Amino acid sequence: MKKVLFLPLFQMESGHHQTAHALMEAYSEQHPEVICEKIDFLNYMNPALEKKVSKFYLKWIKKKPGFYSSFYKKFFKGKSGFLQSFYGALFLEKMEQLLGQKQPDLIICTHSFSSFLVSKLKEYGVCKAPVINIYTDFFINSLWGKSGIDWHFVPSRHIREQLIRTGIPEDRIVISGIISDDRIVTQKKRKKITGKLNILAAGGSHGLGKNLDTLSRIEENYPIEYRILCGSNEQLYKSYAAMGSSSVKPLSYISCRNTMNQLYDWADAIITKPGGVTIGEALKKRVPIFIHSALPGQEEINLSYLKEKGLVYQLNENLPFEDQIISVLNNQPLLFKMHKSVNEYAGELELSSCKEAVNFINRQIVHKPAVVQQDYIDGLFSRLYSNGNY
Template sequence: MIRVLFLPFLQISSGHHHVADGMIESLSGKNGLFDCEKIDILSYRFGKIEALVSSIYLKWIHHFPRLYSWIYRKSVYENEMDHNRYRMYEHLFLLSMEKLIEEKKPHLIICTHALPSYLLNQLKRRKKLTIPVINVYTDYFINHIWGVDEIDYHFVPNIESLDYLKDRGIESERIFVTGVPIHPKLKEQKKETKEQNQYTVLISGGNLGVGDIKSFIQKLHPTDDIHYRVLCGQNKNLFQFITEMKDPMIIPLSYISSKEEMNQLYHEADAIITKPGGVTISECLFKRIPIFVYHALPGQEEINLCYLKKQGLVFQLENWNSQSNLEEQILSILLCEQHQNSLNEQLNAYHQHLSRHDISVLIKKILTTHRI
């Protein structure tokens, strides 16, 4: 039995957890070969304080988005220096990380968040860790907190990230362009044909209760051309808000735990309106669903959006708050053959760089290399 330890960060529902859960699902079906466990180092170190930290983090983004964006860019995105040190993180977590590894005795560690990766990179630099470590990046860029030099393997989202790591001196044999990994049950590509007398559009991005999704929905003014399905997740306030609108063309959907059900919703969708979070975007890129971005949270999502727009992979709905014809703007893109042809060209260019191997196959190859 091969023990694999997954390290996201915080307990809030985020891309770090979704990616880890999908990889665990993929590995768990391999004839009982893998014993996977997912642990948040903050909860492991401080227990219930994690819930307080998560709450403060979300409120900070919601109430002071510009401040968060500025601090994020200055601290972990701009002005890169070799061997950045984040001594506060080391002081708070490094001994706990050593204790966790000694307790769990994993054969392989997979980081889906930058902070655990940074800590493990420090342990490897100090010759205190020989267990192979994989970084799995969940955004479309690599921030400076991620441990890089001493990490054994890197599963990167795009060819630009591969080039970035190679410029840092990482051998290409240690880098795999996987895209942001998605759950294996969302990889079914079958799509039912239907009469195109009405579009079905998913709306996502309200699960954490931050952002402008309520204002956006109020601006839609649906006609009979588009039927909207809003993924509310665990945001009960959003679900109630849409229910009370009593608009037959805007249907709220509560938390969906079934990946098969989510997969079917994707198959029925002609487009999605969302924020540029790494996992949702990756799922839609895989499904080749046209993506409209209505809002980006400060920090990671803003940087993701810049990349996605530059690559022509998303359509941004700009200045929607001051428009009265938002649905016309959406239809003008869905009905435009030139827009759709351009999108297909960009999607083809994006997909041609991705590894053809399943994540589990790559991990088995890595374990064979290390003779585990």
Template structure:
């Protein structure tokens, strides 16, 4: 259960989990359901559009409101979120009655909150797994009655334990990536130019166009821009006719995305959870040029605290981006320091494959059901 129909990390993680389940011996019938579309139909498009416009037009207000409502709470204060209950609880009950699922996996906080409320009131006993898609846990996520938690870091693991969650119910998986995004491979050496990916323009949000306009390629870096479904961005790049800036339209194949990562010496991106998780898996140097208000701001703070990414400064000025990237790529000391931080981060994650974790969790849930 993700939320909204926007092509977000919630959906990418859900798709990846479904692919992992398909790889197991047992057969699974999986279905993604967005509770907003299920409840209010076409109104979802209006909400999605308003959400994106809000972020663009009033970023500071959105950031303030998100922090106030979803992150910052007074000690021992539990927000009631009465509006969420009023709008969606009745429909969640209907959904469960209609689908009769054996397991529910939440990749967004809202359905997790609703299902947790229902379990606490004994409205249903269906096992629920939280799969967190950012590098923090906002206050909306349900915890008390959730059966398992797939968390992105040891910090979230510790936070859940403090909330009273049994450590055996928590798996430090990192943010799950699609199984076709394989671990990093050796990159091609002795190439005439460095290869740098640019992503973050899929939804038209952020400032990727400004970034590209100010690149001022010197000939030392070949840039590949992942435009996603942002047709305007793709057309803009095609019209530049710059041989050092290559535009890629939407790529549906995860294997193709994985290959592009393998060819890259670095990536310039926004701190969206899934993209960052893929880059951490591939051990690619990450350069953050912009963070959308709310979730991405908090993700960025996590990355900087852990030393897992670089902040691009003065990226609106011509030529500054390339200077900063080359400074890192041409420094063995900086590259080794980054690899040290990456090794430390990966050492904090479980060494067990997600397929194996899912197999064990499902077997345990099945045994509990029989018992």
């Protein structure tokens, strides 16, 4: 019986966990004989450490966003030998211990931290199982493992081209988009807007988005109805509930993907942050995307790509959101251009669902003859030594 080990990071809900959950669900439906297990490495090391690090991370990006942004761009957008050496010295042995205990037949990394450590163990010959990187942002930071990774499931063609330039074989890269739950059903055509405008607004699972309070500027001449995704932010939920407005309905954290699919179907537009999985789902649903803010680091870089490709519209935080959204939705040339960009992006994808992804993984990777896998590993070592990377 085969075992697949998923390695996201942190216990708190995030895109890394959502993608892992989606693939595990697809495995249970398509290949129930496969055992799937998801482990947060930091929690495995020390639950108290994981809580402290995650709490520090959330506080850092809220209190010192500029400093975090500078730190991220210095140490994660560019290659940092110091940071990688530090992580290796501190965590590599513990990752080896985890893999020794679990003995997985396949490892799927949905976060760069785990990918870096597992890749090193592959390079050193300690880990023999095939490893897949599944990226949940629209860029690849420098910590992601590469030399020791067997397959890369990337969000777009530009990431494939980027990996090819680093020496990754093209036939080991699959354009999967941002993998999300199959219960978020792909729409082939954009929804026609009729009558009252339905807007879905999201502040992130922890309510870290700013400026959503401007949505309270409801005016009688705007026939708009809002559904506000408040995540685990109870204060945000209570503030909207206290308004007592029939046009603004706050919603607490939603784990059911069928419910989320219904909300996407209801929405004529979505206001959100540029988190990878949320944006990926909105692109699947062909819902016009408006960005109200971006967290420092990953989301800033996501936003830069999404704007460049014309996939989203960034709202001006100093102007009423309603004015801007209605202006865009009434601008048919601009709206047509946005939908054309979404269709072009969708046309790049080689996999369109989790079902297709797990079937591909089982066919091409899990049940691939061991001798072929060993040949690939030998090829990796050959390239490493020929480049002097030892």
